Amino acid sequence: MDLDQLAALRTPDGARALTAAAELAGGDPLTAASALRAAGVPADLAAGALTQAELRRRAAAKFGPMAAGMFFTRAGLEQATRAVVADRRAARLRAAGVTSLADLGCGLGADALAAARAGIRVYGVEADPVTAAMAAANAEAAGVADRFTVECGDATAFEVGRVDAVFCDPARRRAGTGRRIFDPNAYSPPWDFITGLIARVPRTVLKVAPGIEHALIPPGAEAEWVSVDGDLVEAALWCGPLAGSPRRATLLSGKGGPLPSEPGSAAGSEPGSEPSQLTGTGTVDAPVGPVRRYLYDPDPAVVRAHLVAEFAETVHGGLGDPSIAYVYADEPVPTPYARCLEITDVLPFSLKRLRALLRERGVGRVEILKRGSALEPEQLRRDLRLSGAAPATVVLTRVAGAPTVLLGHPVTPAFR
Incomplete structure (x- = not known):
């Protein structure tokens, strides 16, 4: 788009073309272009209006309702x-x-x-x-x-x-x-x-x-x-x-308000009152120990901020491997900073053993998580040849340096 095309879209005729294009956005581009030209919109104006309508449709995820009146470039x-x-x-x-x-x-x-x-x-x-x-x-x-x-x-x-x-x-x-x-x-x-x-x-x-x-x-x-x-x-x-603070992880919600805040966190004690924020130096090492009953998968902001140790302290947990950002604890502690899974099985990685265990449990649908594993989840899913009806979560990771697979299911500890 150039300046002349943008100026044309900001005229009354351009505004009408944008309104018509918005009704066609998301459909077949050729059909939409034909419809605008059939309505008397010049080809150049129709092309510009359809491009903006499609960009506005995509922009709604970032900007909400106000995207409908904004102008965009793809790169912008x-x-x-x-x-x-x-x-x-x-x-x-x-x-x-x-x-x-x-x-x-x-x-x-x-x-x-x-x-x-x-x-x-x-x-x-x-x-x-x-x-x-x-x-x-x-x-x-x-x-x-x-x-x-x-x-x-x-x-x-x-x-x-x-x-x-x-x-x-x-x-x-x-x-x-x-x-x-x-x-x-x-x-x-x-x-x-x-x-x-x-x-x-x-x-x-x-x-x-x-x-x-x-x-x-x-x-x-x-x-x-x-x-x-x-x-x-x-x-x-x-x-x-x-x-x-030297390092901060901030968790926001794009669906009508901030995520719940953990009681006692930097964000305050009322769930939903403020963004959830975890702070620290980013230089602390978390304790390392065995796999425990509950696994916490920290939010990527926590991991990137190097605040896994600070997070682990909030759930009284530790790592199973010093280089893997999975935190293990004995209790399901409410937290906005991580997903929580209850672990039912821990075994050295073996495709044959894992396939047999899932068959024994009647598992036919799996969510596959991984940290520290070179395996491709979709290839593993095909190799497992699942046939049951029960769901499960499979975690591919390392524990004390050894390739390990964990089997479990998500839990949602409630804020008190």
């Missing part, structure tokens, strides 16, 4: 922050006293819109002209154009002395190909500029890939990993006065 939607994450970040910035914010590389404006809704004056900078124009259009659609303005330009040239705080979400996909960039030095803006912001504006927040190496985290920064409904979605570095 892929990298855009989910609304529930952006809203929480904006609330934290506002609570820290931030009143003006530079969003360097603002993309389609997801984070900037959230900050503006929180009452923060946002200055967005975006290098791509079409994306910048879409961000401005999204600000108008959200009713925050008076608090979020966008300039098309080089983020590294913005005068950051004008603002209280800086947020930077560097591009981590290659222009033209859309391929992910794993080397921070190849980000845009580059990593040395991004980390250099910390010295210029103490209140700096950097959005980074969840797989960032801990060695790259700037000294004194808080590294936070965020999951939504168990899906690890991002990491962020909170710098200067914004930093809290």
Whole structure:
């Protein structure tokens, strides 16, 4: 899409084309295009409207109902922050006293819109002209154009002395190909500029890939990993006065509110009142011992934040292998930070023995989990040749270095 096509979509005729396209989104593209052209919509306008309608349909998972009035590019939607994450970040910035914010590389404006809704004056900078124009259009659609303005330009040239705080979400996909960039030095803006912001504006927040190496985290920064409904979605570095604990795992819900908080956790004692947050140094080793009756599979944010030891303490548990992030305990303790399974069988891995055990139990449906195993779950499922009706969970892992298979079923300890 170019600027002329975007402008056409923002005319009354474009708005009507978008409305018609929305009714056809999700169906056969050729049939939808034919229907719009039959209704008198010019081919170029129909193509643009159908593309936006499909992107808006996909964006609903990230942005909810407001996606219906926004404009997107495919690459921009892929990298855009989910609304529930952006809203929480904006609330934290506002609570820290931030009143003006530079969003360097603002993309389609997801984070900037959230900050503006929180009452923060946002200055967005975006290098791509079409994306910048879409961000401005999204600000108008959200009713925050008076608090979020966008300039098309080089983020590294913005005068950051004008603002209280800086947020930077560097591009981590290659222009033209859309391929992910794993080397921070190849980000845009580059990593040395991004980390250099910390010295210029103490209140700096950097959005980074969840797989960032801990060695790259700037000294004194808080590294936070965020999951939504168990899906690890991002990491962020909170710098200067914004930093809290060295490591934080934050669990959010995208289905109508935050996940329940564990009594006594950093989030408070009322289930559902706040996001569930686990904090620590990220340098503690969990105790290692035998497999016990209950297995806890920690949320990926907990694992990435290197807070498995801190989590294990909350359930009075330990590891079965020092390199595997499964936690074993004697009791089913309520926790938002992990799934809990009751283990019924522990045996050295043997396909023949496992197949015989499942046949003996009448198991015909299995969920397969794995950590520390090279086996492919779908291949194993075929090799098991299941024929019963009962369900079970099979865990492929290592215990004290040895390939091990665990058999069990999920349990849901209740909050008291």
